[in-house]
Every structure is written in structure tokens, then in C-alpha cells.
Amino acid sequence: MSTYYDEVQEIKARYPNWRSATLPALRLAQEHHGYLSPDALRECAEALGATPAFCEAVASFYDMLHLAPVGRHMVEVCTNVSCALVGAQQVLERFEEELGIRAGETSGDGEVTLRPIECLGGCGWATVVSVDHHYRTHVKPEDVPAIVQELRSGG
Amino acid sequence: MAADGRMIVMADADSRDLTKLAEYEAVGGYQALQKTRAMSPGAVIDEVIASELRGRGGAFFPTGRKWSFVPKPNQNPNPHYLVVNADESEPGSFKDNEIMSRVPHRFIEGCLIAAHAVESKSVFVYIRGEYTGPYEILRSALEELQTRSEIRGDVTIVLHRGAGAYICGEETALLESLEGKRGQPRTKPPFPAVQGLDASPTVVNNVETMATLPPIMQMGGTEYAKLGVPDSRGTRVVSLSGHVERPGNYEIENGTSMHELIYGLAGGIPGGRELKAVIPGGSSTVILKADEIDVGYDFNSLLTLNTAMGSAGVVALDDRCCMVQLGIRISEFYEHESCGKCTPCREGTRWMTQILRRLESGEALQSELDLLLDVCDRINGKCLCPLGETAAIAVASYVDKFRAEFIAHVDRAGCPFGDSSPLHDVLAPVAVHTHSASAAVPA
Amino acid sequence: MSATEIVRLTIDGTQVEVPKGTGLVEAALAAGIEIPVFCYEPRLGPPVGACRMCLCQVEPGPPKAQAACTLTAQDGMVVRTALTSPVAADAQNATLEFILVNHPLDCPVCDKGGECPLQDLTFRYGPGNTRMTFPKRTFEKPIPVSPLIALDRERCILCYRCTRFSEGVAEDGQLVAVNRGAGSMIATFGDEPYRAPFSGNVIELCPVGALTSTKYRFEARPWEIQDVPTVCGLCPVGCNVSATTREGKVKRILSRNHAELDNGWLCDKGRFAYSHLHAEDRLRDPLLRVRRRGFEEVSWERALDEAERLLREANGRIVTALSGSETVEHAYALGKLLRQGLDSHTAVFAEELSDALDAFRMPLSSIRDADVVAVLGDAPIVERAPIVDLWIREARRRGARVLYELDEEAVRGAKNAILVWCGPGGHGGATVAAHAQRLGASGAFYIPETANGRGVCDAWACAADMEPSNPDPVGLLVVSGDEAAANPGVRALAEKAERVLVISMFHGLAAGWADLVLPGTSYLERDGTYVNLEGRVQRLRRTVIPPAPDELAWISKLAERFGVEVSPYPSLVFEEVSAIAFGGIPYGEIGERAPLPPAAVANAPIDAPTGPPRSPGSGLRLVRYRPLFSGPAVERVPELEFQRPEPEAELSEQDGRALGIRNGDEITVRSNGTSVRLRARLSREMRPGVVRVADAHAGDLQPQVEVSK
Numbered sequence A: 001m002s003t004y005y006d007e008v009q010e011i012k013a014r015y016p017n018w019r020s021a022t023l024p025a026l027r028l029a030q031e032h033h034g035y036l037s038p039d040a041l042r043e044c045a046e047a048l049g050a051t052p053a054f055c056e057a058v059a060s061f062y063d064m065l066h067l068a069p070v071g072r073h074m075v076e077v078c079t080n081v082s083c084a085l086v087g088a089q090q091v092l093e094r095f096e097e098e099l100g101i102r103a104g105e106t107s108g109d110g111e112v113t114l115r116p117i118e119c120l121g122g123c124g125w126a127t128v129v130s131v132d133h134h135y136r137t138h139v140k141p142e143d144v145p146a147i148v149q150e151l152r153s154g155g
Numbered sequence B: 001m002a003a004d005g006r007m008i009v010m011a012d013a014d015s016r017d018l019t020k021l022a023e024y025e026a027v028g029g030y031q032a033l034q035k036t037r038a039m040s041p042g043a044v045i046d047e048v049i050a051s052e053l054r055g056r057g058g059a060f061f062p063t064g065r066k067w068s069f070v071p072k073p074n075q076n077p078n079p080h081y082l083v084v085n086a087d088e089s090e091p092g093s094f095k096d097n098e099i100m101s102r103v104p105h106r107f108i109e110g111c112l113i114a115a116h117a118v119e120s121k122s123v124f125v126y127i128r129g130e131y132t133g134p135y136e137i138l139r140s141a142l143e144e145l146q147t148r149s150e151i152r153g154d155v156t157i158v159l160h161r162g163a164g165a166y167i168c169g170e171e172t173a174l175l176e177s178l179e180g181k182r183g184q185p186r187t188k189p190p191f192p193a194v195q196g197l198d199a200s201p202t203v204v205n206n207v208e209t210m211a212t213l214p215p216i217m218q219m220g221g222t223e224y225a226k227l228g229v230p231d232s233r234g235t236r237v238v239s240l241s242g243h244v245e246r247p248g249n250y251e252i253e254n255g256t257s258m259h260e261l262i263y264g265l266a267g268g269i270p271g272g273r274e275l276k277a278v279i280p281g282g283s284s285t286v287i288l289k290a291d292e293i294d295v296g297y298d299f300n301s302l303l304t305l306n307t308a309m310g311s312a313g314v315v316a317l318d319d320r321c322c323m324v325q326l327g328i329r330i331s332e333f334y335e336h337e338s339c340g341k342c343t344p345c346r347e348g349t350r351w352m353t354q355i356l357r358r359l360e361s362g363e364a365l366q367s368e369l370d371l372l373l374d375v376c377d378r379i380n381g382k383c384l385c386p387l388g389e390t391a392a393i394a395v396a397s398y399v400d401k402f403r404a405e406f407i408a409h410v411d412r413a414g415c416p417f418g419d420s421s422p423l424h425d426v427l428a429p430v431a432v433h434t435h436s437a438s439a440a441v442p443a
Numbered sequence C: 001m002s003a004t005e006i007v008r009l010t011i012d013g014t015q016v017e018v019p020k021g022t023g024l025v026e027a028a029l030a031a032g033i034e035i036p037v038f039c040y041e042p043r044l045g046p047p048v049g050a051c052r053m054c055l056c057q058v059e060p061g062p063p064k065a066q067a068a069c070t071l072t073a074q075d076g077m078v079v080r081t082a083l084t085s086p087v088a089a090d091a092q093n094a095t096l097e098f099i100l101v102n103h104p105l106d107c108p109v110c111d112k113g114g115e116c117p118l119q120d121l122t123f124r125y126g127p128g129n130t131r132m133t134f135p136k137r138t139f140e141k142p143i144p145v146s147p148l149i150a151l152d153r154e155r156c157i158l159c160y161r162c163t164r165f166s167e168g169v170a171e172d173g174q175l176v177a178v179n180r181g182a183g184s185m186i187a188t189f190g191d192e193p194y195r196a197p198f199s200g201n202v203i204e205l206c207p208v209g210a211l212t213s214t215k216y217r218f219e220a221r222p223w224e225i226q227d228v229p230t231v232c233g234l235c236p237v238g239c240n241v242s243a244t245t246r247e248g249k250v251k252r253i254l255s256r257n258h259a260e261l262d263n264g265w266l267c268d269k270g271r272f273a274y275s276h277l278h279a280e281d282r283l284r285d286p287l288l289r290v291r292r293r294g295f296e297e298v299s300w301e302r303a304l305d306e307a308e309r310l311l312r313e314a315n316g317r318i319v320t321a322l323s324g325s326e327t328v329e330h331a332y333a334l335g336k337l338l339r340q341g342l343d344s345h346t347a348v349f350a351e352e353l354s355d356a357l358d359a360f361r362m363p364l365s366s367i368r369d370a371d372v373v374a375v376l377g378d379a380p381i382v383e384r385a386p387i388v389d390l391w392i393r394e395a396r397r398r399g400a401r402v403l404y405e406l407d408e409e410a411v412r413g414a415k416n417a418i419l420v421w422c423g424p425g426g427h428g429g430a431t432v433a434a435h436a437q438r439l440g441a442s443g444a445f446y447i448p449e450t451a452n453g454r455g456v457c458d459a460w461a462c463a464a465d466m467e468p469s470n471p472d473p474v475g476l477l478v479v480s481g482d483e484a485a486a487n488p489g490v491r492a493l494a495e496k497a498e499r500v501l502v503i504s505m506f507h508g509l510a511a512g513w514a515d516l517v518l519p520g521t522s523y524l525e526r527d528g529t530y531v532n533l534e535g536r537v538q539r540l541r542r543t544v545i546p547p548a549p550d551e552l553a554w555i556s557k558l559a560e561r562f563g564v565e566v567s568p569y570p571s572l573v574f575e576e577v578s579a580i581a582f583g584g585i586p587y588g589e590i591g592e593r594a595p596l597p598p599a600a601v602a603n604a605p606i607d608a609p610t611g612p613p614r615s616p617g618s619g620l621r622l623v624r625y626r627p628l629f630s631g632p633a634v635e636r637v638p639e640l641e642f643q644r645p646e647p648e649a650e651l652s653e654q655d656g657r658a659l660g661i662r663n664g665d666e667i668t669v670r671s672n673g674t675s676v677r678l679r680a681r682l683s684r685e686m687r688p689g690v691v692r693v694a695d696a697h698a699g700d701l702q703p704q705v706e707v708s709k
């Protein structure tokens, strides 16, 4: 039996209103399913006591919640001004080359999704790349092959 | 972190690992809290008013005054909430990231002080979803406090992670998001102090504002107010990035000159290039030309130049940068982050990007430059929240201050900088991803 | 309580005085000035200030334009709208320009054209030309949001009225906004339809042609239509509606906001069931049973001859089964004919209603202001009287405690408690009235099953003053109306009757068991009156001519043959009834929005009749209910098919927990050897001990059931 339902009940209890558990519940559902498939949204809705439409409405507002399949790994290159000024675009392009995909796509083997992202709050350590939601700072194009290698082998 | 010697928020963080409770206590940590708890909430508010502390999140609102608007428990029996804004997403700002990562206990202590002042038993820290590092650090810091009930008191602190949306830094959008909804701003009034989280009295404050409280309570409000300049007291953690030799966060006394910030602290412009422009307070602020930076970094001084400290994110741009390209990238950011609630912001930011792209490509007529300014003008002052307005103000300031460069794009039917500008052809999220699988929005 | 404080403000130079707290939009209206709006709609809850159409200059306040819809009138305020303020005029012009940059401007082929607020406001405040030279945002269009509603996303101006209705009024959470920024759009979940009892309201709320009725699409242009004000006849609420007609056909039903009654909302049954008028099996001519050959269509002359013969041959042994959907006049006329002309006083009513409730009479809107609402009886309110459900939801949003059990202490302690009884065992309202009297509640409602049950009872009673004789065997059963014809109890009675005369709209309901069938008419085709669950007498108006003479017309003729005088004019018939039952109010004074007669004074303690004691058992009590989307009219509207109830069993959250059942689980409901598999739906709006299942899914289950996973 899945404990997801029970976990969501526990999360609800932390807040004055059950609805506040929506983001944590969506995040958790995404961790379980890889992305927020219609079934994941339904499961989330049942646990929250909301409608699946409500869950989708909320999820689709936020960049970190995915309504379409994504790779097992997520590589996000900040291309906002501070990073762009010191070469973020070149880092992004190097990732495209190494992964053989365009930004916004997922590699054919379903391993890695690459996308540009808005400012990650690390402007002084540009270029910032978020790899599976952990920041790599001062990334230069020449650092990219090693990162890709790490993702491909480390799994 | 380097500093000019005045370290208040970041005090002792260079010499010790203040993420550890023991280390923090060794430098007097949590003593300010003890002192505070011996005072009445009203006295604490008075102390903070005396310090002249103003919010570090962007709006620069006097913190003590904000607290004084909260109805007393006998006026409103609903629970009172303290919500901390740790959503830091303004391009150019990364100070809260470092504060939470390096002085988490000072930050937590500040939260507990504020909770005492506004008589709140529940603190919610809304931390941006991407900040896994700071989140983990805060979580272990809170775990360390698990056994220390004399510190925690009867206050619970819940870390609530965002999920990727700049607008959730705006306080009412943050509250909507914290309530589990789409992060769209509410109309004000009612203000959060009266009707905030779950329609109850709520104080929303920035991370740095919280982390400034322990030193204020320790040294006393009037002592703190001796630092800085009128209307901008104390210190500020400034994020320096872009074309500077030593980018990073610097804690400075308010009023320090911007020239000193860029050429002194941050070591000047790399590669022997010339400074062209400075974004003084995060992407939302009016840009400064290189010859405008002999100005104090404080509220009043920047106001004389029609700009602001905002979230204290200073971005330096060297002479290779194309201002139209800067406009595109900033406009794309706001287009992507517009929540979609009010018409001028939703439709206007997209239109701005479209016009700027045509200008950059050299296809635009002179009249389209006027159209751009007119669109900015029609967004400005019409929106529900400041997001759209600041987008318009920022972009209009690029045209205003670098008009010749914009006209050159029209006259030469192309970009004078081309791919030599580091902002050339930068891929922004709005160009590749939509928010759901089913949307069909051509860029 | 203090008297309402009056504030004085200036709008475009005109002084106005309004009660403190009045919205600026309304305050301006009081001064005869329009502040244009799109997103503002007070019925949807607090203003959201989204569209920015209402920008005005307001002092005191910042120099930039303010969203007037979010402000309330304050003493000394100076407001300048686009009429007098260049800043406001420019702001409104800007808003319209932004709205139009991505709008397709396909007005010539848009159903909303001619009655479109966007068209009107653009005409008044908008830019004359477009400066947008880029490709507009495009979407796939139109897409079905449900079989009833089409969505054209390109026309949508994102005012969020529709989603606010779904979230904050109906609370169905089905229609939402997805994505953000310029990618925002209105959607349901995946490909699932907007399936909820009130979905159609979003069509009326939409200020542009983004949400349209699939049944009205391309059916008429606004200048070809006529709107006839009448009331809905499909449930006991009696919502005020307008029937839009074109060339003698009803094309759509719109709300006609009666603020005390429906607040401008309609359920989908009331809005969409009108096409039953054109059902394939609609009867146009009388049918006579002819030996062996079955039925034959006959002329009205012949039919009346046959009716006369049936009535005479029954020799007074006549029983009349009434539907509760007859007009007051129709029921009275029938009563007069049968009772005065044929001395036949026996009637089977769909239900009998107690007049004890009259002492607690209040408008439905008073529910909104209650601090405690106790929902008693076990049937789901939304299925019987949907609008009442909306009022209760609004009360809860305003902070009322809504109880699903009679918590006597809470009711006694309340300032303003309202009791609502819905379901079997309420003795026509006597029980709830008795509770209300005993506990000092301010209002009490009883939700009957039929639209005019109260009016029909009163009218029948007015026709004569004689006791029923209950003939056995029954010589002639007169079945009046479709609901009676569809009623299994009436069918059983018909088996035993020697002869049966049925009045019905539909072949499928009447043929096969009647000796004579006279075509009936719909509430949309009649003039007359209905009495709703509040006790409000309301006017029905004929919106289209029925395919057969209406009941009153032929009853009047038939009555003549028995020497009984029945006027064919509803106004005259009403006057007779009114003199006896409604305090003599004249027909002409009922008005388009009928007032509620004052509550009666309860002089004596109300008897609380007690029902049969509930058998104690280990299981749960099964409540079967007739779903909103059922009945003869709904069954003839294919577009409503998807709204029929799912195979679900509704349980209280408490019982769910105790039984280890979660939302969505497959469960077995079992009694005496039979069982059904259903999906569990846990409800916060039910009391423990009860399980609710729609009739169609309850099979042969007995009243006491066991529930398990």
C-alpha cells in the first residue's frame, strides 16, 4: 500500500489549511512518478481532497513541476543577465553538443533533460548550472563534458 | 564574502562555521533572543523602530512600522503568522542564498525575535524551490534546535519550498502560493498585516531583514541607527555580479559609493574593458550609465537618479554589451514570469519582447521605437502588482539612457554589436518551454 | 445595531451619497456614471482587480490610476473616470489595446456579437485601430469543454470569471486556469468534461464569446430574438429565467437574476433541458386505444367525447394522480371539473406539504446571512433544489457553521440559525418547522420533490371542500402529467384501475397502458402560476405556442359538458384560487420578480410528527435519491447524458475512516443477499451513518446495508 496518501495527510497537518499542502504534495508525487502524469495528479487530488483540475492548475503555474515526461536527470543552465554576461550561452550550447539535443529537449535515452532557466540566485558565481537541483558554480564550457560523463555513468 | 570591515549580518562567518549551533553560540548566538524574550512585544517593536531598519526584500518599508500595523491578539483573535520571504529570484540578487547558507542560526534567531514581536507561534519560511543547498542547511540547523526547547520556545518553524516562479517573491503572491494556489498577487488593501495567510494577521519579511534583527537587539536600536546614512541605516549585503573582477556578496555600510563597490570591493572591470552601465538593484531597477556611479549606495542618493537599491543586486556591464539585447533578455524574463492575472503585464511584456526582437533584427522602423516606449508607458501605472511595471520601467530606462544605440539599430538595419556582445542570442526559457504540455504559444 | 452610515463622494464632479462600504462601481452607477468592467462581478466574491478595465483616478490616493472595482466609497473621495480624467481615459484605452492585441476580432462569426461587453466597451473606450503587427497568439479552437459548452481560447480575455465561479461559487473545482503569463488558458482536467451541476453559468458570465453554449452556437443573432421572462419549472426553487425564442422556438434559457431567490445562477437542468419541447416522441395529437390495433391519433373533438365518456362511465369512482408540476390554475381547473362536476375528490399527490412552515418563511437569500445552517434529512440538496446548495455554500464561505446533524445547542446558541430539511421523513416540512419553533431558529425550509407541489395541493384543496372517498375498485385513473406517469406507484395503481386517462407530453411515457392520452404541455408553454419552496407565488409565461392546446383550454371545454364553469384564462382562474388561498393578490400584481409573502404567525405549538423509529442495526442506512439529471425532460436531452450520476456511493468522511475506505476506492454495498460495486466518494458534507446512492445505481438494495472494500 502506498504511503503517499498518509504522507500527504501528515503534511496537511502542518498548515492552518489543508490546501497549503498542495505544493509539497505535488512535489512528492513528482518524485514518485518522475513527472506529474494525469494519474499522478489524480492521486495527488485524492490525497488532498481536491480535484485533479485544481492540481493541474497549480502545477502548471510552476517551472519545477512537470506535466510532461522529463529525463531522469535535469540540467538547467541559468541564462539570465549575470550568467549570460560571462558566457552562459556557450555553456548551454556545449551541453547541447555533448548531449546531442537542443535546449528544451530530453536525450533520446530518456536520461537527461536540458533547459535554460531564469536566474538561479547565484549570479556572483556565474555560470550557475543546476544539476538535479544541486548547483554547480563557475561552470565553463570546458567543464561540461565531465558533468555529462558523470550523469551518464553515475546514474 | 569579503567586507569593508562592517560585518553585522555576516559577522564571524569568515572565521567560523556558523552553520553549527555550537559555533554560533560561541560567538554569542541566541543571546539576543533571550534578551528579546525578556521584553514585551511592544518594547521590541519600539527597539526595531529606533534602529530605523527597513526591509531588505526590495520595497524598503520600515520594519518596525510594518509590525506595528499588525492587530494585537485582543483585536484579532485569529492566529498571527510570520512568513519569511526566502524566494530570492530577482536577477542579480543572491544575498539571501548566502545568508541562509552561512549564518542560518542568525537567520533563525531573527525569525524567533520577530515572532515574539508580532506574537506569532507559527513561522513559515517560503524558500524558493531551486535552493536545495540553503534548504538542507536550514533543515539541519532546525534539527539541531529540536532538542533545545529553551531556544525554540513554543514557536514552530515550517520550511515551505516553492516550485519555480519569480512572482512568488511578491508578498501577496507568496501568500497565495503558500496557501497552495497559483502564485498570483492579491489586490491591496487588505494588507497582509491585517489579512494575510489564511486571512489572518501576517507579517512578511525578507531573509536579510530577519538576519539583521539579532545584532540590532544585541547592540540596541539607536546604536544600529548610527551606521549608514539618513533613511538608510545600518549595513546591507550587496550582490555584485556581471563584469567585475571579484563578483560576490559584500556587506557594506549603507551610503558607500557605488564607485567604491565596483572598483574597490569588486576590483573593477575585467579584461581592461570600460564600464558601460550598471543595474543598481536587481533587474527591476532603472539602469545607470557608467558616468552616474559616483553616488552613494543608499535610498535617497539613488532616488535622485530615479532608481533604487531594490534587492541590492548590482550588475556591471562592460562596453561590449548591446542594450537592445539586454532589453530583450530582461523583457523575456518578465514575460516568462508574468503571472497572467492582469492584462497589461500579461499582454504588454510579450508585446515588448516582440518589438525589441524586431529592433534587434534591424527590421524595425523608427516609429516602432516610439511604439515600444508607448507600450512601456501603457503598462506602467496600470498593473495589479509591480512586476509588469518594473519590466516597463527598466526597459524604458535602457532606451532613455542609450537612445542613440537603439536608433543605430534602426538606421543600420541591424545590431552594431552583433555577436561580439555577450548578450547576443542568449536562449531564454520563454523561448523553449511552456508551462504545460498542451499550451501553444508561439514566441 | 447602528443605522447605515452614509458617505458623500464626488464622481466626475457629481456628488453622490451612498451607504459606507458601497463599491465604487456601484457608487458611480448611483451617479449615473459607468465605470466599465470585465472581471468585476460581485457575485463571484471579493474583487480581483485583474482586467484593469475600471482604472480611474481616485483621491486621496496615489497619482496613478486605481482599479475602481477594488475600492469602496469613502467620505470625501474624489473619483474621476475616463469622462473627466485624461489619465483614466488613457488607462482604459491602454487596457483595451492590450486585450485586443491577441484577440481574433472574429465578431462576424461570434455568437456573442451584438451582445458582447468587449464589443461595447471597445466601441466606447477603445483604440480605433491596431498597432499590433505580430502574429497573434493562436490556440486550437473551439474545443469542447463539455457536450454543453465550447471554449474558444483565442477570444478569452482571461478575466477569470468562469474559473472564479467554478472555484468560489459552485466550488466544483472543475474549470481552472492553467499555465501562467501569456500562456495562461482556461481548461478542464485533461480531456475530461466540465461535469458539474452549475457548469452553464460560465457561459453567461463570460464577457466575450470564449465560452458559448453548444446548443445555441450559430442558432440566432441578437437582433432576431425575443426574450420572454418566466420561471423555471423543473425544481421547487423556481429560478427566474428568460427564454430566448426565435421563430417560435426556444433557443436558450438565461438567468433573470432574482436576488432573493437565485442570485442569477441556474443549474444545467434548468438551462439546457428546454429541448425536451422538441423531443422525438412529443405528443401532438390525442391518442385513443383501439382494440388490437393499439393506438390511433384522434381529433380533439373526438378525444373530448371519449374523455367525457370515460368520466361518466366511471360513475364517480375516479382517482386523480397529480404530478406537482401542474400550474396552480391547471390543478384547480382539474379539481373543479372532477370534484364539483363529478364528485370525485380522491387525489394522489406527489407529496403533501405542511403549512406549518409558513411561520418560518424567509427568502432563500437569508441562508447566506445565517451563522448556523443545519442540513437535515438525508437526501442531497443539490439533487433536489440545486440553488439552495449554492446559498449554503455561500453561507459557509461567509463563516457560517454548516451542520449535518441537529446540534440543538448550536442552533439555540446561534443568532441566526436556519434549518433545511431535504429527504424522506420530514412530514411535508412539519418536522423541521417544529424543530425551528422549539429551538428558536429564524428560518426553516423544506425541500419538496416537485416544482409546484405546494401550489397543486392548495389549488386542489380550493376546488371543493369534501372528503375523499377512496373508491375500490378504481373506475378511472386520471394521470395528470409526466412525473405522475413515470411514477411506479401510479403505474401500480393503473394496473388495478378499470380505465386510465393520461395527460402526458411524451409517447414513450403514456402509450401502452392508457385508454386515452391527451397531449400535455411544458412549463415553457404555459401561462399561470407556481408556488415555490419558499411559498412565493410566481408567474409562468408562455414563451412559445405548444403543439397542442394547453390543459386549461381543453379542461374548460370539458368542464362545460358537466355544467362546471372553468375559465380558459389563467388570470381569471388564478383570481378564484387567490381569493381562497393567496390572500386575494391579483394576478397582475405578481410582477416579474415576485415578492415573498410575509411569514405567518405561529400561534400554537407545532406538532412534531415522529416518523417510524429507525431500526438499530450494525450497518449504514441507504438513502436512494433521484438525481438532478433525471426525469422525463432530462432524459430527452442527449447533451445532458454525460451529467447523469456516476456509479458512486457517498459516505461521510468519518464512516470512510472507520471502514478504512478512501476516496475513489471500489467498494461493495450489500444487503440481504444482493450487492453492488460502486466507487466511494467521501464527503465532508454528510452525516455519519448514511450511504447515498442514486436510484439508478442502487439496484435492489434494502434500506439497511453493509459497506466494505
Ligand SMILES: Cc1cc2nc3c(=O)[nH]c(=O)nc-3n(C[C@H](O)[C@H](O)[C@H](O)COP(=O)(O)O)c2cc1C
Pocket: B054, B055, B056, B057, B058, B059, B060, B061, B063, B085, B086, B087, B088, B089, B090, B166, B167, B168, B169, B170, B171, B172, B204, B205, B206, B207, B209, B385, B386, B387
Ligand atoms: C515582483 C516582485 C518580486 C519580489 N521578490 C522578492 C523576493 O524574492 N524576496 C523578498 O524578500 N522580497 C521580494 N519582493 C518584495 C516583497 O513583496 C516584500 O516587500 C518583502 O518580502 C517584504 O519584506 P521586507 O519588508 O523585509 O523587505 C518582491 C516584490 C515584487 C513586486
Ligand code: SF4
Pocket: C155, C156, C157, C158, C159, C160, C161, C162, C163, C186, C205, C206, C207, C208, C210, C211
Ligand atoms: S473564458 Fe471568458 S470568462 Fe473565462 S477567463 Fe476567458 S474571458 Fe473570462
Ligand code: FES
Pocket: C036, C037, C038, C039, C040, C048, C049, C050, C051, C052, C053, C054, C055, C067, C068, C069, C070
Ligand atoms: S473590473 Fe476592475 S480590474 Fe477588472
